[in-house]
Amino acid sequence: xxxxxxxxxxxxxxxxxxxxxxxxxxxxxxxxxxxxxxxxxxxxxxxxxxxxxxxxxxxxxxxxxxxxxxxxxxxxxxxxxxxxxxxxxxxxxxxxxxxxxxxxxxxxxxxxxxxxxxxxxxxxxxxxxxxxxxxxxxxxxxxxxxxxxxxxxxxxxxxxxxxxxxxxxxxxxxxxxxxxxxxxx
Numbered sequence: 001x002x003x004x005x006x007x008x009x010x011x012x013x014x015x016x017x018x019x020x021x022x023x024x025x026x027x028x029x030x031x032x033x034x035x036x037x038x039x040x041x042x043x044x045x046x047x048x049x050x051x052x053x054x055x056x057x058x059x060x061x062x063x064x065x066x067x068x069x070x071x072x073x074x075x076x077x078x079x080x081x082x083x084x085x086x087x088x089x090x091x092x093x094x095x096x097x098x099x100x101x102x103x104x105x106x107x108x109x110x111x112x113x114x115x116x117x118x119x120x121x122x123x124x125x126x127x128x129x130x131x132x133x134x135x136x137x138x139x140x141x142x143x144x145x146x147x148x149x150x151x152x153x154x155x156x157x158x159x160x161x162x163x164x165x166x167x168x169x170x171x172x173x174x175x176x177x178x179x180x181x182x183x184x185x
Contacts, residue, residue: 034065
């Protein structure tokens with residue numbers, strides 16, 4: 001498998017924009033039109049989209065198209081994405097920091113990514129002999145997601161009942177309100 005195909009497959013997983021924008025940038029990348037892909041990602045990265053910032057970091061790291069290989073520019077884009085919680089950017093940034101002999105900074109990013117349950121961060125920490133933190137941030141996010149899904153389901157059920165009542169011209173709630181009014185009178 002060609003290196004660029006593997007790279008493109010990895011990029012597909014991290015693009016977070018709409019399907020059309022994702023397809024446009026990825027199609028350009030797969031066609032070897034790295035500058036066109038960079039242009040699409042650059043617009044989104046400037047707007048603060050972490051996945052586009054990460055992708056630009058990869059382009060700078062590998063020096064594709066007219067984007068020269070530049071570890072400092074790559075690190076800057078990875079930092080922007082990492083600060084927004086993009087765990088793959090945290091891992092790439094930590095690799096650069098390790099290369100620059102900045103182990104404390106690298107361990108900090110790896111620990112944070114591991115807390116989000118990033119497999120690459122966990123593997124790197126393990127290979128370094130460093131302790132693996134609990135995936136507490138990931139677990140907390142999972143619990144929050146389940147709670148939000150339950151709330152959404154309850155809200156949809158209430159909305160469905162209210163719409164049903166409106167369509168039917170009223171519900172039993174009227175009778176309950178009348179009996180409460182009689183009891184208080």
